[in-house]
Amino acid sequence: MITVDEALERLFALVKPLDTEEVPLIDAAGRVLARDVTAMRDQPPFAASAMDGYAVRGAEVAPGAIFAVIGEAAAGHAYDGAVDPGQTVRIFTGAPLPKGADRVIIQEDVAREGDRITLGQSPESNDNVRPAGCDFRKGQTMTAPRRLRPADIALLASMNIPFVPVRRKPQVALISTGDELVMPGETPGPDQIIASNTFGLKALLEDHGARARVLPIARDTIRSLETAFDLAQGADLIVTIGGASVGDHDLVGRVAGDLGMDRAFYTVAMRPGKPLMAGRMGDAAMIGLPGNPVSAMVCGHVFVVPMISAMLGLGATPAPRHTARLAAPLPANGPREHYMRARITPRGILAEDRQDSSLLSILAHAEALLVRPVRDPARAAGDQVEYLPL
Amino acid sequence: MITVDEALERLFALVKPLDTEEVPLIDAAGRVLARDVTAMRDQPPFAASAMDGYAVRGAEVAPGAIFAVIGEAAAGHAYDGAVDPGQTVRIFTGAPLPKGADRVIIQEDVAREGDRITLGQSPESNDNVRPAGCDFRKGQTMTAPRRLRPADIALLASMNIPFVPVRRKPQVALISTGDELVMPGETPGPDQIIASNTFGLKALLEDHGARARVLPIARDTIRSLETAFDLAQGADLIVTIGGASVGDHDLVGRVAGDLGMDRAFYTVAMRPGKPLMAGRMGDAAMIGLPGNPVSAMVCGHVFVVPMISAMLGLGATPAPRHTARLAAPLPANGPREHYMRARITPRGILAEDRQDSSLLSILAHAEALLVRPVRDPARAAGDQVEYLPL
Structure with a gap:
C-alpha cells in the first residue's frame, strides 16, 4: 500500500501543463x-472627478467663496480650457479634471445662480478627485x-x-466499464444498474476547468474495451471506472497494457477507493478508478481534480483542505486515510452515520469529505479536523 | 434613503420563478x-456483493468449513440457481447474491482447490452484502x-x-452607458476609459446560473439608449450600468420611462453603490446600477445575484453570509451599510486599506466583502463579522 500523497506524486508525474491559447x-x-x-494604460488615464459638482482651485475654497462658471466637463467630454483663479467648471462623475483645478466641490455644497456659484458655510474637506493611475499604471x-x-x-x-x-482546457474521456451497466433512460436487466459515475465525474471535472466526454459503456470483453480506448483518442486524460483492480473480471488493465500503456497498479491506503491504475498511453495520461459510485467520486476529488489543476498550470498540489471543529466525537481511524462523507452544521462538521462506498444518496447530501489521517486517534467534539468541501 | 434589505424586497417584487424546461x-x-x-427503481435493485469472494449461507460459516463451488456470479451476470447447504458460488463485487446465500467470504479468507474452498481460521465477521434498496428505494x-x-x-x-x-436560465441583457466608454480592444480617446462592468457582471451572473449578453455601449443620447433597450428584447432582466442617478447627464431613467418603464429611484444606505433604479419594462425586470466599477460589481453581488436566484426558484433571500474574526480593528461605521473589500488571512478577515469605489485592482485581489452594518461601532481584532465570499 502507498499513501495518498505518494499516489498523487506518481499521478502528477504523468501530466504537465498544457499549451496556451x-x-x-x-x-x-x-x-x-x-x-x-x-x-x-493608466487607470484612470487622467485625474477624474469622483462626484457631480464644481471643479475649482483648492486654495480658493472658503465658506461663502464665489466662482464664475466658465464651462462644463462630463464623462467622455473634457473641458478644453483651464480653470483660472475665481473660475469653476461644472463637472460630472468620471469627467477629466480641467487644467488648473485640483478639487471638486460636491453640488450639495453649492448655491448656483446663473453662471455664478457660492460655496456653503462648511464645504467638505474631501478633494473628490481620483488621481491618474490610482487604480493601476x-x-x-x-x-x-x-x-x-x-x-x-x-x-x-x-x-x-x-x-x-x-491554458487549453484538458480534454478528458470518461469510460465506465462493466456488463452490469446501462445508460440512464435505458431499461436495465434484472442484474443490471445504471451507469452514474461518468455523469458525476463529468460535472465535477468540468467544474474544475476540464472538458469531459462520456464515452459509451465498455463491456467486459477485450473487443469492447479496445473500442472504448479507440474512441478516447485525442483526450489528454483517459479515466476508466471499474475493472481497475486485479480480480478475475478486471480486464481494463490487461487491454490497456496490450495497447501500449506503461501501467502500474496502486493499492492506496485510503477509504473509500483503494485500487488505482495509472500510466501513459500515447499522448494521454490514464487513470483507472474503482467502480463503486462513492469511491469513484471521492477519487475524482482527491486524484483527478488535482491532475486537472496541474494540467492547467496551477501547480501539482493536493486538493486544498479547510478546517472545522468536530460536532461529535469520532472513533480512532485505522491504517487507511478515511474520507468520510460529512455535513457542515452550526455546531461543527458532522460525519454521516452510514459510510458505505455504494451510497450515492449520502454523498449527494454531504457537504464535505472529512479527512481522517492514517491511525488518527479517537477525536472529541470540538477537535479541529480537515476536510475537502464538496 | 432605504436599507439594503428594503431595496432587496422591492427588487424581489419585480421577479418571479421562471418556467421549467x-x-x-x-x-x-x-x-x-x-x-x-x-x-x-431500488438501488441496488438486488442484494449485491460488496467484495470479491464466495457467497455462502452465513449459518454455515466456521473456521475451516468446506464448501463445494457450484458456479459463478459476476456484476451483470447473476447465478441462476440457489446455494444449498455445503455449497458456495464464486462471486464478484456488484454481482447479485444468489438465492440461499446471505454472506460473502472475501477471497483473502479462503483457500481454493479445484471446486472446493476451505475457510481460514478466522473469517471476518462482516457479511459483505449490500441489501437491496440500501442506497435508495x-x-x-x-x-x-x-x-x-x-x-x-x-x-x-x-x-x-x-x-x-x-428552471429556464434567466436571460440577462447588460447595457453599459456613457460617452466615456469604449470596448476592450478599441483605442480610447484622451478622455475615455474601457467598459469593464458588463464583462465582470456577465461572468458573475453566469456563475450563478444566468445567461448574459453584453450589448453595445449606449451613448448619452436618447436615440442610442432607445436602440440599446430595443436590442435587450427577449431578456428576463435588463441591467443598465451608469446613468442611473438623477444628475444632469443621467438619461437612462428618462428614456426607460418613455419606453413604458414603471420606474423608481432608490437611494440605498450602502457603500459603495448608493443610487439604484428599478422597475418593469414589458416582460422584463430592469435594474440600473451605478457606473463606478466596484459599485457595479458590489451591487451585482448584493442585488442582482439574489434576483437571479429568485428567478431560478431558489427563494427570495439575500446573498448568504459567512462569519469570520477580524484580523485588525476597524473604526465605527456611518449611516450606510459598508461592503468593504477584504482578504481572508490566517489571522482572520482583513479589510483592504484603500476602499475607493473606482479601484478594480483592489476588488480583483479581494476575497470577500466584509459587511459593516449601519452605525456599527468600532470593532477590535478578534471580533466576529459577516462577509460575502467573492
Missing part, C-alpha cells in the same frame, strides 16, 4: 491565465497562473486586454 | 431542479429546488432520470 475576454471567465498580462501586470474570477475579468477589460492567454 | 441529464450540472423527481425523491452538484448528477443517473426538470 488566446480566447476573447468575454469567454475567459473561469479559465486559467497562462502568462502575465500587462496593462496597456501602464505596465502593471496580472500574474499567471490565476483562475480568472468575475472581478479579474472586469480588471482585464479595464486594462484593455481583449484577448487573454489561457 | 427538461434538459438531458448530461447538461443538468449547475442547473436548478424545478420539481421533485422520483427514483424509478423506488419512489424516493430528490426534492426541488436544488442547485445540482456533481454528486446530485450521479445520484439522478443512478435513479434512472435521463431528463431533468430545471
